[in-house]
Amino acid sequence: xxxxxxxxxxxxxxxxxxxxxxxxxxxxxxxxxxxxxxxxxxxxxxxxxxxxxxxxxxxxxxxxxxxxxxxxxxxxxxxxxxxxxxxxxxxxxxxxxxxxxxxxxxxxxxxxxxxxxxxxxxxxxxxxxxxxxxxxxxxxxxxxxxxxxxxxxxxxxxxxxxxxxxxxxxxxxxxxxxxxxxxxxxxxxxxxxxxxxxxxxxxxxxxxxxxxxxxxxxxxxxxxxxxxxxxxx
Amino acid sequence: xxxxxxxxxxxxxxxxxxxxxxxxxxxxxxxxxxxxxxxxxxxxxxxxxxxxxxxxxxxxxxxxxxxxxxxxxxxxxxxxxxxxxxxxxxxxxxxxxxxxxxxxxxxxxxxxxxxxxxxxxxxxxxxxxxxxxxxxxxxxxxxxxxxxxxxxxxxxxxxxxxxxxxxxxxxxxxxxxxxxxxxxxxxxxxxxxxxxxxxxxxxxxxxxxxxxxxxxxxxxxxxxxxxxxxxxxxxxxxxxxxxxxxxxxxxxxxxxxxxxxxxxxxxxxxxxxxxxxxxxxxxxxxxxxxxxxxxxxxxxxxxxxxxxxxxxxxxxxxxxxxxxxxxxxxxxxxxxxxxxxxxxxxxxxxxxxxxxxxxxxxxxxxxxxxxxxxxxxxxxxxxxxxxxxxxxxxxxxxxxxxxxxxxxxxxxxxxxxxxxxxxxxxxxxxx
Numbered sequence: 001x002x003x004x005x006x007x008x009x010x011x012x013x014x015x016x017x018x019x020x021x022x023x024x025x026x027x028x029x030x031x032x033x034x035x036x037x038x039x040x041x042x043x044x045x046x047x048x049x050x051x052x053x054x055x056x057x058x059x060x061x062x063x064x065x066x067x068x069x070x071x072x073x074x075x076x077x078x079x080x081x082x083x084x085x086x087x088x089x090x091x092x093x094x095x096x097x098x099x100x101x102x103x104x105x106x107x108x109x110x111x112x113x114x115x116x117x118x119x120x121x122x123x124x125x126x127x128x129x130x131x132x133x134x135x136x137x138x139x140x141x142x143x144x145x146x147x148x149x150x151x152x153x154x155x156x157x158x159x160x161x162x163x164x165x166x167x168x169x170x171x172x173x174x175x176x177x178x179x180x181x182x183x184x185x186x187x188x189x190x191x192x193x194x195x196x197x198x199x200x201x202x203x204x205x206x207x208x209x210x211x212x213x214x215x216x217x218x219x220x221x222x223x224x225x226x227x228x229x230x231x232x233x
Numbered sequence: 234x235x236x237x238x239x240x241x242x243x244x245x246x247x248x249x250x251x252x253x254x255x256x257x258x259x260x261x262x263x264x265x266x267x268x269x270x271x272x273x274x275x276x277x278x279x280x281x282x283x284x285x286x287x288x289x290x291x292x293x294x295x296x297x298x299x300x301x302x303x304x305x306x307x308x309x310x311x312x313x314x315x316x317x318x319x320x321x322x323x324x325x326x327x328x329x330x331x332x333x334x335x336x337x338x339x340x341x342x343x344x345x346x347x348x349x350x351x352x353x354x355x356x357x358x359x360x361x362x363x364x365x366x367x368x369x370x371x372x373x374x375x376x377x378x379x380x381x382x383x384x385x386x387x388x389x390x391x392x393x394x395x396x397x398x399x400x401x402x403x404x405x406x407x408x409x410x411x412x413x414x415x416x417x418x419x420x421x422x423x424x425x426x427x428x429x430x431x432x433x434x435x436x437x438x439x440x441x442x443x444x445x446x447x448x449x450x451x452x453x454x455x456x457x458x459x460x461x462x463x464x465x466x467x468x469x470x471x472x473x474x475x476x477x478x479x480x481x482x483x484x485x486x487x488x489x490x491x492x493x494x495x496x497x498x499x500x501x502x503x504x505x506x507x508x509x510x511x512x513x514x515x516x517x518x519x520x521x522x523x524x525x526x527x528x529x530x531x532x533x534x535x536x537x538x539x540x541x542x543x544x545x546x547x548x549x550x551x552x553x554x555x556x557x558x559x560x561x562x563x564x565x566x567x568x569x570x571x572x573x574x575x576x577x578x579x580x581x582x583x584x585x586x587x588x589x590x591x592x593x594x595x596x597x598x599x600x601x602x603x604x605x606x607x608x609x610x611x612x613x614x615x616x617x618x619x620x621x622x623x624x625x626x627x628x629x630x631x632x633x634x635x636x637x638x639x640x641x642x643x644x645x646x647x648x649x650x651x652x653x654x655x656x657x658x659x660x661x662x663x664x
Contacts, residue, residue: 107519148593152557159560159599185557186606187593192646 017140020048020063022056022082023071023102028125032069032102035129042133052076057085060097064089066140070119072103072110079103083117090118100139102132108153115154116216121145143205144212151185154215173211180207254304262301262383287351294376301383371422378415381408485513505551512544535568535603536561539596542576552587554579560598565660568603570637577629578607578653586611586651601659608652613645630655 016039021029029049037046048063050056053076060068060082068086072079079101083090089097099119103110111122120139123132124147135145146154158173173181176197183193190208194201252271254263265283269276286293352373425433489510496502532538536558543554564572575594582592586609595606626643630653634641639657646652 105519148555148557148595152559152595155559155597182595182597185559185597186595186652187555187591187608188646 015043015137016045017043017067017136018045018047018063018065019136020050020056020060020065020068021046022050022059022068022074022079024051024074025071026051032132036133036136042129044133044136053078053081053085056082060086060089064095065097066095067136068097068099069102069136070099070114072101072105072114079114079119080117083114083119087118096142098139098142100135100145102127108156111150111153112157112215115150115212118216120212121147122150123147124149142209144208146181146184146208146211148185148187151181154211155181155185157215173214177207177211177214180204181211184208252304254301254306262297262380263306264297264300264304267304268300284347284351288354298376371419374415374419374422376419378412378417378419381412381415481517485510501551504553505548508553509544509548512547532564534561534563535572535596535598538564538569538572539575539594539605542572543579543594546576546579546583550580550583550587552583553591554583554594555591556594556596558596562598562603562659567637567639567657567660570633571603571605571639571655571657574630574633574641574655575605575607575653577626577633578605578655581626581630582607582609582611582651582653585609586613588612589650603657603659605655606652607655608646608650610646610650613649613651 019036021032023029023032029051033046033049036042036044039045047065048059050059051074053074056068056070056074068082070079070082074082079099083099086097086099090099099114101111101114101119101122102125103114103122104125105111115122120142121135121144123135123145127135127147138145155178158178179197180193183196188196190201190204193204197204253267255266255270265279266276268274269279272279283293283297286296421433421437489506492506493503496506532541539558540556543556546552547554562568575596579592579594586592589610589612593606593608595604595608597604631641631643634655634657637657639655641656642654644652644654
């Protein structure tokens with residue numbers, strides 16, 4: 001997906017993150033566990049696994065992980081339902097639980113659905129182990145993780161809402177945010193984007209977070225219309 | 234219709250070619266046109282023969298009714314040179330071509346007038362006893378009503394396979410009501426003619442009672458039957474869908490898995506097969522419309538073209554290409570050229586930069602501008618150092634873009650790798 005940023009390269013040695021895996025395919029959970037769960041190397045500790053919505057809510061509430069890797073398609077209502085029921089945990093000021101959507105689906109409505117539900121990012125299952133670990137740490141930091149594909153979906157969603165927005169600030173992306181998103185969609189890593197636009201990596205991160213916030217808060221009506229126009233809902 | 238039933242053997246002979254009534258360009262029941270098509274005669278001849286036979290003690294009418302009753306409605310019998318004035322093909326939103334029959338309104342009016350005239354002549358000519366003559370008008374009324382309702386039934390049947398006339402629901406209801414009214418009037422007329430006008434009230438009451446009784450007895454069965462029918466249809470559709478999924482999975486997924494098992498040692502080949510299969514299955518699963526079967530025909534939008542090119546390059550060079558597309562637009566000549574340049578860029582990226590990981594392809598339509606970027610994470614190269622004989626970049630990418638009024642930029646990306654940016658304005662619409 002993207003190169004690990006230098007900050008995280010150095011961090012993985014010391015930092016620890018507790019993760020819950022939610023996916024209905026046991027094989028996939030085992031695979032991910034094997035790839036990222038070697039705590040002494042990657043710093044990722046898998047503290048729980050769940051195969052459906054009810055299990056997921058129970059496990060997440062019990063273990064209070066920092067990051068949840070959440071599949072979009074799940075028996076019992078899907079990832080969106082898990083997000084809905086875990087909403088109080090996300091807003092927890094002490095130790096917020098953050099969600100990273102991890103899916104094989106690249107249907108726009110699935111992806112946008114979980115992001116609007118409160119997930120901090122979306123990566124596809126073809127992601128490499130290193131990139132996944134990197135993404136997990138970024139999410140733990142409260143940062144947003146946009147895959148090129150997600151950036152494409154978001155650009156598409158915001159570009160084609162031609163109705164006057166209810167809230168100007170929320171329903172429009174700034175020129176800079178669009179540029180950042182475009183570069184992500186073109187496969188640039190944050191560091192490369194920073195160089196390209198002559199801004200700092202921190203600024204890139206804040207732009208991406210702003211986009212995520214707009215996506216999660218911007219008015220439902222337009223995004224629904226966007227999805228309807230594509231026969232997604 | 235006992236007469237019609239009696240005439241049945243006459244109509245029944247089944248030649249190897251099946252006789253259909255024509256739904257296109259028909260005046261009344263489509264019998265004449267169907268027969269004409271079947272026998273290879275001009276329609277007008279058949280119509281004249283029927284009209285002539287009608288004079289012969291109404292034989293034509295009986296024959297016509299029998300044909301109408303027993304011969305199924307079809308598309309056969311439309312003579313090539315006559316049909317087009319009534320029939321057009323229309324491409325529906327889902328892309329399928331279908332036959333649309335325009336209402337042959339003028340023909341119908343002519344037919345009706347003709348029928349009235351012929352009936353007048355018939356009535357004038359035929360010398361029935363006064364008793365029998367009294368029944369004639371009610372009988373004509375009943376006939377007209379029946380014709381109306383049967384014509385309606387034909388329409389309903391045609392609507393099922395051509396899906397035309399759905400909007401004309403009110404009209405069809407009106408027609409059905411008109412038919413029933415005519416038949417009722419005719420039947421009551423017969424009673425009145427029997428001289429028992431005084432008993433009309435009680436007769437109607439009795440008839441009504443019988444009708445209600447029959448409805449009460451048969452109603453539940455009818456309802457159950459229609460329910461069963463629709464349920465059965467639903468099951469059949471489901472079974473069909475399942476069969477289609479099974480066929481697809483069998484055709485593509487199982488074959489790919491077999492190939493992967495055979496090529497287990499060849500990691501590159503396995504990866505290529507898996508990627509191709511993944512892409513194929515994705516298109517099939519997430520494509521909003523269609524089943525993705527019509528892969529063979531030329532792409533006609535930007536998104537399709539980019540995806541197609543990327544897929545082909547991926548298959549050929551075994552390097553994964555990640556495609557992100559924002560917006561879409563139809564292809565025109567300029568965009569077509571841009572697509573060719575983009576394809577060349579993808580090939581270069583896969584060839585020289587494929588070692589560094591997936592090649593990123595990004596296409597965006599913004600207003601009139603179409604932007605395509607292809608980037609790899611390979612060793613990168615200095616654009617100024619391209620040898621003059623490297624036609625690939627100079628001609629196929631930069632030259633092609635400039636000839637069509639676009640721009641191409643090549644540059645080394647800060648973190649290593651090469652990026653090709655192609656920008657093109659869409660051709661002005663004439664409208």
